[in-house]
Amino acid sequence: MLPIKTKMVVDMELQEAKDAVLQLIKDKEKIESTLQALKELLDSNILQNQIDMDESLVDSEGYPRQDIDVYQVRHARHKIICLRNDHKALMKKIEEGLHKVHALAEGSKAQDSVTPNVSDSLETETLEPFLRVNLVSPGSPAEIAGIQVEDLILEFGSIHYRNFKSLTDIGKLVENSRYKVINLKIKRGSNVIVLSLTPRPWVGKGLLGCNVIPLEIVER
Structure with missing residues (x-):
């Protein structure tokens, strides 16, 4: 260890x-x-x-x-x-x-x-993925944060599967967090990792440079 x-x-x-x-x-x-x-x-x-x-x-x-x-x-x-x-x-x-x-x-x-952190592991067991990353642009804030295609998002800042309603929630959080760090809890394969994402303008579109889609219950 x-x-x-x-x-x-x-x-x-x-x-x-x-x-x-x-x-x-x-x-x-x-x-x-x-x-x-x-x-x-x-x-x-x-x-x-x-x-x-x-x-x-x-x-x-x-x-x-x-x-x-x-x-x-x-x-x-x-x-x-x-x-x-x-x-x-x-x-x-x-x-x-x-x-x-x-x-x-x-x-x-x-x-x-x-x-592994035991408390984090126990906490993660109560979370379910609600978003899937299907696009990450080169050189974007998302790529710099370490986000990868097919990552499953367990937490996006204060948003998780229990309070997530639509992608509008994510959009509002991102817009209100320009140049501020958002912590993401992500499931990648069998691993759960925490990434720090800072929304900001860059050479591409939007503030993140990635795209996420909601997960249906059958996909979780």
């Missing part, structure tokens, strides 16, 4: 890895926002001339064009090139971070199966 202290260290490392990935994603979203603003600058109509990344900034005689702000466009182009490189580097770090999160999550799950 592994000591509780070892489990705590693994959980701390897992949370730190999640926080690091979340920060990287925030940095990525900031870069994407800046890139969009710069693109709109180049795409904007400057004296009826559309400017992109490749259009010449000099006239036929080799002089700077008078119909555009040459300095502004050059600065925007240079900034876009730099930000694209930064974005590429961040995407690589995010990918590496997600791999680390998944590895630590699997390690934590393995230790949970070795050192």
Whole structure:
């Protein structure tokens, strides 16, 4: 049996890895926002001339064009090139971070199966799954939290099978919990694990990046 202290260290490392990935994603979203603003600058109509990344900034005689702000466009182009490189580097770090999160999550799950908490086990026996995960988008808050397709949800924050009425309940809880941690109790195979999910805007749709469907009684 592994000591509780070892489990705590693994959980701390897992949370730190999640926080690091979340920060990287925030940095990525900031870069994407800046890139969009710069693109709109180049795409904007400057004296009826559309400017992109490749259009010449000099006239036929080799002089700077008078119909555009040459300095502004050059600065925007240079900034876009730099930000694209930064974005590429961040995407690589995010990918590496997600791999680390998944590895630590699997390690934590393995230790949970070795050192089960008796009170948690007794409590779980009184719970029944009421939702099934049928979609998890790459890079989403759900994936970062460790949620996987076919996970069965026993508890979603304060919602469980006894008080669950419809997916509207889940939607309201998620919307009211932006940037706040929601604890999920999930049944995965024969294991029951607890995950921390933080709803927030990301590059995809919604605040979670996953889809759940209600379980019929015969499926439980």
